[in-house]
Amino acid sequence: MRTLFSLLLLLASLQLASALDAIQLVTAARKQVGVTVSYDPAYTTLKYPGGDVPEDRGVCTDVVIRAMRKGLSMDLQELVHEDMLSHFSAYPKNWDLKKPDKNIDHRRVPNLQTWFRRKGYELPKPAEHPDVSLFKPGDIVTCMVAGKLPHIMIVSDQKTADGRPLIIHNIGSGTVEEDRLFDFPLTGHYRLK
Template structure:
């Protein structure tokens, strides 16, 4: 019994760290609501590292990119680009590229899914609302076949379903759509 208590106490810092990471991601994502006002998937030449399209526009992936950059000081542009340079064959060939493109690769949901899986952030996909923690990243398919990514919020519906923060059109929003579209991935930053 004493061993179990010591084990539980030793895991508390890890649980607190995961909560803190999620809170930082959610806080940074929520700061985009009312700032990112439009959905604009246009290709743009970006600075590297640390490149971004203007904050008033972007796509679903830009919400994630900015939340990780602002909340955790992580540059998803650089992380994805470096992994793609070293492991290009592991990434989808959806766009007919023959080499990585630091301006767009991190802004494509299938590439993020590949990076998150390769990095060990992948969790089981489920419809159990209790399995989603604040700051989790969730991918889905918006009909007919558009890949999309969302950040799980710390706010929930009266039924206990977490809200998400995303840009699905019209800018960054926090809303109740976690289970609206077929889920294709669930990831937790460690």
């Protein structure tokens, strides 16, 4: 009986820690609204680790990178680069690179999708018309814009009046929190555990 109680207590504490991490991720993403005010995909040489483009600009991946770095102390620049150094063949070859590039690899949606999948964060692929209850605050969702542009966003803890979660992302005019979860075909769903 005592072992069962200990196990239940452990599970409850893990669920609480996961929920707190999700809120920290959402809070860190939301703090970028009004700070990151432009979309700028320019290649930039970054310091390593912990490199970033100027905070007033960036792309969709930079929202996730900054939120994970500030909210969870996880540096995707370093994590993705180190994994690519060891497992380069597991990553997409969309850019004809011969080796990892610590300045840009973590800023590419297909590479983040690969890293999330490799680390066990991937959830079942969303259906064409997914149930909104499947999306929790702090989830990371990918989609395809205009049929060819990979995009990434963080599920907010805020919802529409009819219960659809808002998302936090940069799709062209800086970081915003808005109702666009189902505007584009979803290609991936990830939850940091």
